[in-house]
Amino acid sequence: MKAWLNFSPEIVNQAVISDLIKNFDITFNILKANITPKGGEMLIEISGDQAQDGIKYLEEQGINLTPAKRVVKKDEEKCVDCGACVSLCPVDAISIDEDWKVELDDQKCIGCGFCSSSCPTRAIKLAD
Amino acid sequence: MKTIEEINQKIKDGDAVVVTAAEMTRIVRDIGADEAAREVDVVTTGTFGAMCSSGAFLNFGHSDPPIKMSRTFLNGVEAYSGLAAVDAYIGATQPHRDPKVGLEYGGSHLLEDLVRGKEVELLAEAYGTDCYPLKDIHTNFKLEELNQAIMVNPRNSYQNYAAATNSTEETLHTYLGTLLPKMGNVTYSSAGELSPLLNDPLFKTMGLGTRIFLCGAEGYILGEGTQHSTEVDRVNGVPVGSAGTLMLKGDLKKMDAEFLRGATMPEYGPTLYVGVGVPIPVLNSEIAHQTGISDQDIKCRVLDYGVPRRSRPAVLETNYHDLRSGSVEIDGHEIQTSPMSSFRKALQVAEKLKDWIEGGTFFLTPPVERIPSKGQTVKPLQIKRPSILVKDLKSKEPITTTPQDNISDVARLMVDNNINHVPVVDKEGKLMGIVTSWDIAQAVAKDVPELTQVMTKKVIVAMEEEPVELIARRIDKYEISGVPIVDRDNLVKGMITAEDISRLVCSHQNKGDGSL
Incomplete structure (x- = not known):
């Protein structure tokens, strides 16, 4: 846990x-x-x-x-699935699925914040 | 084989066969270009990427009393008002006027807010004329209240683009996103096989007047975009790097925020995500062949953005199939990739355009004038005003000292020559360190006998061939008051101080030239 x-x-x-x-x-x-x-x-x-x-x-x-229930939160409305975050994740918690949608695996996430600070549409927030 | 008129008749009759560029790739692979040309009428392309060269002309309407706006701010973002009284152009990359907001809300965000129907603050300043007496205005408006809001994007939909990586030790923030140190990732931006200009690489079907999908509404191609280039390396008939571009227009009032998004590339600035889809009429098998291009066939170079020059070295030639797989291999290491432009949205653009055509609400237009397919190159900007180099500064003979000299001799040297900095050199005259009058004062106060104990050993220097502007920035960055000038062999040639630079600036100002 x-x-x-x-x-x-x-x-x-x-x-x-x-x-x-x-x-x-x-x-x-x-x-x-x-x-x-x-x-x-x-x-x-x-x-x-x-x-x-x-x-x-x-x-x-x-x-x-x-x-810790959630480490990061992705606002699905704001996210345009550009994938800018995918290669920045040090633990492979972000992936692009077969429908080209960006998926965030909260279980793997360690909350480093790299994706959130690099998101062009500010769609990813670190949970408190 | 087919004409646009014939295809339009089929669209009208509900008989047109329309496929997306991704579907066309499979069709051509399965049945060949000749058969595909017979079966398919229209191929719809799509891209949804960050396109900085975007914006919109707005007409606010006349107030009473009237105003001739000379500066205009929309939600704090300046729009260019050097046009008629109440016209302005809001550019996507313009940052907010308040440095605290800065890059987080810019022209692109304002455009999205307008499209979403949000109320926007308008602040305008004017100098006042007999016919336009009002000198300032402060009001709110919504998009629907404007007379016109016409998106005109000078450069969109790049035909291919380089991928980026970073060989340096530091993270870089670029228009291609965040680049991790030591080639920690690769970013790319083209939609590959879905991208409009990669499906018609020599612009045989498009030009001024071509009706397109632009941000969820009908738009038009106005012609080639800025930096349009045709004389480039090609593989499989398509450029391997940035080449052709489009200038586009559309009605902002009809657009959909699903296909237009304000964004900020971190520490780079605002940019607009624009959805563009160009329909390509399959007039013959050559066009069918071109629209059958696959991600595998489209090559792309990975450039090292760690080199901050106009032409950056390529570290890898790859293709969009590999880039889209999630990683590429550089020097035996598997490196993660990030698309930067949304393939999901690009597909949605192509699908939406397909729906419109199949539904009989969107008809194709032949171009009035085609986009140039040869003879176009991108010229660089030459800096014609020569910069003043360090060696051009009138420098006195260098006054130096050696490590063996005692403190009081150095103090005398400073007083006699009216200087505050003395480079410390070895027997050959090579730089070893530097002492300032402050160091000497410290040595006296603390009774330090050796010069080497008070001198700074890690010295910031100026090279003779460097522009003085660069040295001014260096002196400021390291918060120092002067730097020794050295040649390639580290031999001391003189000193350049903050005072020298301020004197240089003053002499230029006296000549009526404010800058260096």
Whole structure:
């Protein structure tokens, strides 16, 4: 699952993530992180046998976890299917289907924002 | 074999056989050009791409009291008003007047808003005359309230176009979209086998007066577009790069925003996505053969846009079949491609035009004058006013120092010669670093004994053959006050300072020439 982790200023100096990886059998991928001494947030993808235990651990450590439902949103009215975004996606989450329509795979998306900043009609927005 | 009149009669009778250019490619492949010419009457083409050279003439009508508009702003985007009192031309790429909005809303977005029937703000300024006393106007209008809104696009529907990649270390933002560093992607723009001018490469069926599909309405070809070019490399009868172009007109009031979209190429600027479809009458088997061209047959060069010059080097020759597959191979690496123009919309254009003709509401017109198919080349713009080169500046003998010199000697050198910069050179006179009077002051204040400890080692320099304008931009970019002039061997030839440049600008202004 993909989720946003919210770090409060009190815990930013604790090695929570490395403890998590040491103690649980999980696969853990950091997609995005912005953490300062004033706290911050991190978008992660977590899977593996002990993923649920790991999530519980994170919550116990005082990290607020919200599952990320959507990473990007495409406005179908604005999109003209030009395909400018297709070659910019680092994880192949954007493709052109057999009807030449541009499709965005939210499951693969890591929210890098490259497509959204390069869209000529501003049809792609990063979800909050 | 067939005439346009005969085809029009068939359209009238509901008997015309109309296919899209994509369908025609399969038909010609299956039954051959001769048979296809007998069976098919009209091939509809289509493209939906960013076409910067687009815009519209607007006539606002006369106010009371009347005004002769000299500057006009529509939703903050300037339209050209150097025409009669209430005429203006709104160009697609004009950015918003407010730099904060800048490239995000421009002429193209305004055109889309008009077509969508939105109310638009009109601000106009005038100098006032006896017959047009009003000096400014501030009002709103909708497209339907204008007397005329006539789209006239000086250059649309390019016959093929280069694909782009970027060999540099930095991301580039171009009119062909975002180009990732180290050839991270390839972008292309032609609709390939659907593209109007690739289906009639020598313009045998089109010219002034040809009725077309333009942004969802009927439009016309006015003739060749600007930068129209015919003397180009061809493979399979079609150009391998940009060649022919069209000048088009249509009634903005009848257009559909489905086929006209305002857009912004990031960090490049506004541009208009224009839907164009040209019907090609299949008069004989030669025309059938041409309209049977496939993506595979249409070659395209991938140019390196990392080279910021007029002619960019080609890194690959490919074709639209490969480009459309999603990736091409360059130097053994698979590189993702992006179309930039919408093939889906291009198909919709061709299908819509087909529906109109099949439905008996759209008839073909023979051109009054054909588009030139030979003798057209694109001339470059020569910069005839020579730029002033660094070596042309009267430079004094270079005053330099060596790393062994002590701080107080350098301080004296500066005071005696009334200078603030001293290049540090080795025994042969090659540049090693630079010290400024500020560096010397620091050395004294902090009691630093060695010159090498205070000098700047990574020196921004000027070459003798460079234009002075370039050096002015460099001094500004790096926030420095002067640069040493060096030759190819890194030997110091002099100094050029911000003061030298301001003096040069002043002397030019005194001669009545404001710029360098």
